[in-house]
Amino acid sequence: MNKHSVTSGDVARLANVSQSAVSRTFSPGGSVSEETRARVLEAAKTLGYRPNVIARAMISGRSRLIAIMVAYLDNQFYPVVLEQMSRALQERGYQVLLFMTDTGNQDQVVQKMLQYQVEGIVMASATLSSSLARECADTGTPVVMFNRYVPSSPTSSVTSDNIEGARQLAHFLIAGGHRRIAFIAGQEDSSTSRDREAGFYKGLAERGMTLAGRAVGGYSFEGAAAAARGLLSGRDRPDAVFVANDHMAFSVMDVVRGELRLRIPEDISIVGYDDVPEAGWAGYNLTTVSQPSAAMVDATVTILLDQVEQREVSRRAAVLPARLVVRGSARMPKSD
Amino acid sequence: MNKHSVTSGDVARLANVSQSAVSRTFSPGGSVSEETRARVLEAAKTLGYRPNVIARAMISGRSRLIAIMVAYLDNQFYPVVLEQMSRALQERGYQVLLFMTDTGNQDQVVQKMLQYQVEGIVMASATLSSSLARECADTGTPVVMFNRYVPSSPTSSVTSDNIEGARQLAHFLIAGGHRRIAFIAGQEDSSTSRDREAGFYKGLAERGMTLAGRAVGGYSFEGAAAAARGLLSGRDRPDAVFVANDHMAFSVMDVVRGELRLRIPEDISIVGYDDVPEAGWAGYNLTTVSQPSAAMVDATVTILLDQVEQREVSRRAAVLPARLVVRGSARMPKSD
DNA sequence: CTGAAAGCGCTTACAG
C-alpha cells in the first residue's frame, strides 16, 4: 500500500520464523516463546514493521471503528462532547470516523458508515429514520442517539432529563417574581426542544401559570436573534425568557442589551439550557441548566461498546439528571 | 463481518454473473454491458449489497482515510475548522479519522494513524517531531501542519500571516493613542505565539516603541486569567494588551471587567487574534485579527490531496493573508 | 510452541 510497506512476511523472513509467528507476536494472546518473540520484535524494529490494521479488520471482522455523526459545531456543547467521546473511545481501543451531517442525504452518510464496516454509530446530530435504523440492525451495527431520541424507535439513546430540568427552571423564574414568562424554542421537531418546552409548561402549570409568549429560534444564532426581536418588541413585554439552549440564549442577550437597550436581569431575565463553557463567562453569566456531558458520554460509550462487544443489538435508554445552575442572568428569588 | 454480510459473491450468484462483473459494476470505470449492470444492480438491491470498502482498501492500497489530529476543542477556532475540513474532505470522497492529541505519547497516535493506512495526515494540534516526520515520509504519507509550522522541517504547512497581522495590530493600538502596551503570549513553543509576538514587536519598533509588559497565558482560559492578574495589578498598568488569541482574550476581558473593575476600552484596550465567532458577540465585541479559516482549510485540503493523488510527498508552505477586524474593545484612532 | 494453509471480500491484469 505504501512505498515501503513492510509486511509480516518480510519480518518473518528476517527473523527466520513463519509469518504466523510474527502475527502471533503482535496479537495480544498469541502463544509464542520468549525467544521467538524477541527475534520477531527485533526484526520488526529494524524493518520498521507496523501491523496493517485494515488487513486485521478484514480477516477478523472487527474494524474497531466507531462512526460519530455531528453538526452544529458552532454550539459549544458539541465540540466538548466530541472531544470527550473521542478520548473515551480511544482509551478503549477504538478509533473515531467522523461524519458531518449533510442536510438532505442522511441516507448516503449512513451507507458510507456501513461500507466502512464501523462497529457502532453515535448519532449526535439528527436522528435515524426507521428504515435506516432497520438497516443498521440488520447488519448488526448498534446505534446510540446522543442528546436526542425518537419516542417509538428501537434505537438506543442517551439524554439528560430535559423535562425535569426545564420544570425546575420554571419554578425558579416564578420564585424570582416573574409574571410574564416567554419561551424561545429550538428546532420544533427535536426531542430536546419539545421536552424542554413540555417540562417548562408543566412547571408553570404547577404554579398556576401559563406561557406569556412563544417564538422559534431553530437552534441558530440568527434565528434566535430574530425570535427575540419579534417576541420582545411589542407591548406587554415578557419579564423573563427561557431560551431552549445556551447557544441561542447568548444571541438573545445580545439583542436585549445591544438593540433593545434593556438591562439583564433588572429589566428582563434570560435563562438558557446546556451550561456550555461560555455560559460561565463573565460577559454572559447565564443562569441555565447543566447537561451532564461527561456522564452522558460515559453512558453512550458504555451502551454502545457493550453491544459491540457482545455482538448483539439491543435497545437501552439512559436519562441522566440535569441540574439548575444559578448565575446572574435572572432575578433571584427573595431569600426570606 | 456483520450478521448478514452480503458479499459480491452472493450478488453474483443471484444475478448469474461472475463475481468480477459485480465488482466492475460497482467500480467507477468498470466495463460492463448495460444488461449485466442492470441485472447486478437489481440483485444487489434485493440482497441489500453494500461494497466493503475495507476490502477495497486492502486490495487497492487506497483507504481514502485522512487522519486529523486535534485538541483544544474549547477554543472555537478549531471546531469551526474541523467542521469545514471534514466537509471538504467528504466532498472529495475521503473520510476523516479523528485523533485527539494525547499529551505525552504523540508517537503512539501517529503510529495508530499509519496502522490504519491513512492516506494523509493533518496536524491541527501539536507538530510532528522530525523522526515521526521521517516515518510518515518513508511510508509515503503526506502530512500538512495546520496553523503551525516548524521552521526547518520538511513538512508542509498552512498558516496565516501572523507576523503581518500582529504588526497591523501594533500600529492600530499606537494610532489609538496607547502608550503602555503589553503582550500575553500563548504557548511559547508554538509558531503562532512566536510569530504574533515577533510581528507585534516589529510594529511597535516601526513607531519607535517597545513592549511595556509581558506575561504567558499558555493558550488556556485559566492561564490567561492568571497572566492578566499578574500583568495588570501592579502600578504603571498597561493601557492596552494584545492577547495572543481570542480564546484567552475573553478570559482577560472577564478579569479586567469583573475583578479589576476597569472599563474596556475606556480604561484599557484589549485585542485578540483569530476572530472566532464569539469575538463578534456583543458581550465581548473584540477587536482582533481574522485568520481566514475557510481559505486555510481549502489550502490544506488542496496541498494534502494533491500529494495523495500524485502519490508523492513534497513540501509546500502556504501563508494566507490576515485582516484586522476593528470592533469595540480597543480605543479608536482619532479620525482627523 | 510452531508452521502450512485456508480464507476475509474485494480489484485487476490476463485470456478469450
Next chain:
DNA sequence: CTGAAAGCGCTTACAG
C-alpha cells in the same frame, strides 16, 4: 464485455 485466477496482509483453526 466477460470470467477464472491471483493476490492485498493479515488471523486462526489444524496438525505436529
